[in-house]
Amino acid sequence: MLFSLPRWSVLALPAVAALLVSAGCGRPEAAPEPEPTTGASAEQARPSAPVPLAGATLFVDPNGAAAEQVATWQSAGRTDDADRIRRISEQPAAVWITSDTSQVTAAVDAVLSRATDAGQMPVLVAYHIPGRDCGSFSGGGALDGDDYRAWIRGFAAGVDGRPVTVIVEPDAVAHSLDKCDGSSDRLALLAEAVTVLKQTGTAQVYLDAGHPRWVRDVSRLSTALRGAGIEQADGFALNVSNFIRTSENVDYGRQLSDALGGRTRFVVDTSRNGAGPAGGATVDGGPAWCNPPGRRLGAAPTTSTGLDRVDALLWIKRPGESDGACRPGEPAAGQWWSEYALQLAGD
Incomplete structure (x- = not known):
């Protein structure tokens, strides 16, 4: 499929300390520490409605893979490389939840507990x-x-009952238009997922909608998004794990929003689009969408975009994690890859 990206990061209970990941450039201002609450007062302190993503301070995890790499290289005397990886570790990035059914509640709770303690908004996938x-x-x-x-x-x-932004199922809607097996059931499952998440009362929910070079017919995509529950969601997400420049995503997002009636808002993944996509279908014997060389970090995450209908620029893909073992020696999808992280960070 054109430019469709693999992406994942396994979260399991034995690795709960690694549940969180940071990435980006331009560190957000730290939020004040919340007052400790217990018992009934703790319940009263929780929001009764979603906290809007726009204007929120995003969660930065100090213990993600990039932060661990910084500490390792700093101790080893690789201070220049450590400084480059700080361009990733000091930024907010999404946490991908892929735990199995028996572990998913604990995985989500662990992330939200840290984010709540920091007074910041977590983004989960x-x-x-x-x-x-x-x-x-x-x-x-x-x-x-x-x-x-x-x-x-x-x-x-x-x-x-805690504030959270959720990106729902990257690639799932676009794949349904590619006739992926079970695509008719998939849209119904996605619509149910949106409903269940919105019933929490505090989740902001964005359905993944692919990227501008995948489903070019926005009318066709808007129909699929309606089937997937977009009218109950807070909006859609574009460019997840991809490299397409922000301006192209914003133009496409507005066209898609217009096809949905003109009021639907969206977010854009800018984590690795600083140099745009690699040219051609393949690079060095692997797909051009999979760990292409020469890419760079994109614009820093922000929830104050100043752009029409754009709620946030986010780092949904965690920079430095592999897209997959697309060439000999490349790590499996979701694994931290320090050499690629250095490429993304630039000189």
Whole structure:
């Protein structure tokens, strides 16, 4: 498929300390520490409605893979390289939730607990749809529809009245238009996921909508998004794990929003689009969308974009994590890859 990206990052209970990841350039101002609350007062302190993403301070994890790499290289005397990776570690980035059904509630809770303690807004990616990535480099996901329904309810249980932004199932809607197996059931599952997440009362929900060079017919895509519950969501997400420049995404996003009635808002993943996409279908014997050389970090995450209908520029893909083992010696999808992180960070 054109420019469709694999993406995932396994979160499991034995690795809960690694649940969070930071990435970006331009460190957000730290939010004040929340007052400690207990018992009934803690329940009263929780919001009764979603905290809007626009204007929120995004969660920066001090213990992500990039931060660990900085500490390792600093101790080893590789101070220049450590400084370059700080361009990633000091930025807010999404956390991908891919734990199985028995662990998903704890995985979500662990992230939200840290973010709440920091007074910041976490961005999570729900990534467990059956037939995920159509069986490509990031294949996997729930066993079937019933397993996914249980999983998304477990995800929602982990929210537990705390503010969160959720990007729902990267590639899933666009893949449904590629005739991925089970695509008719997929839209119904996505619509149910949106409903369940919105019923938490505190989640901002954005359905993934691919990118400008995948489904070029926005009328066709808007129909699929309606089937996937976009009218109940807060908007859609573009360019997740991709490299297409922000301006192209914003133009496309407005066209798609117009096709949906002109009021639907969206977010753009700018994590790795600083140099734009690689040319051609393949690079060095691998797909051009998979770990292409010469790419750079994109614009810093912000929830104050000044752009019509754009709620945020986010780092949804965590810079430095592999897209997949697309060439000999490349790590599996979701694994930290320090050499590629250095490329993205630039000189």
